[in-house]
Amino acid sequence: MLIACEVAGDVLAGVEEALEHPDLPPSVRDELAETISTRRIEVNISEPETSVQVE
Numbered sequence: 001m002l003i004a005c006e007v008a009g010d011v012l013a014g015v016e017e018a019l020e021h022p023d024l025p026p027s028v029r030d031e032l033a034e035t036i037s038t039r040r041i042e043v044n045i046s047e048p049e050t051s052v053q054v055e
Contacts, residue, residue, distance in 0.1 A: 012052040015043070019050040 015036060019029050033043040033050070042053045 008054070012041070012054065016050045016052050019043070019045065020048065 018024070019033060029045060029050075033045050036052075037043045040055050042055070044051045044053070
């Protein structure tokens with residue numbers, strides 16, 4: 001289980017970094033954030049930072 005948590009943390013950090021990329025149009029960023037967000041994962045976008053939180 002610990003390995004899965006470490007991998008999930010890496011993936012979520014990568015999601016934050018990708019959503020903050022300057023070449024990503026805001027409409028695409030918002031759509032991706034909405035798609036990635038689930039009951040347990042919340043993606044919040046506020047210029048210029050993005051945060052991904054796991055409940």
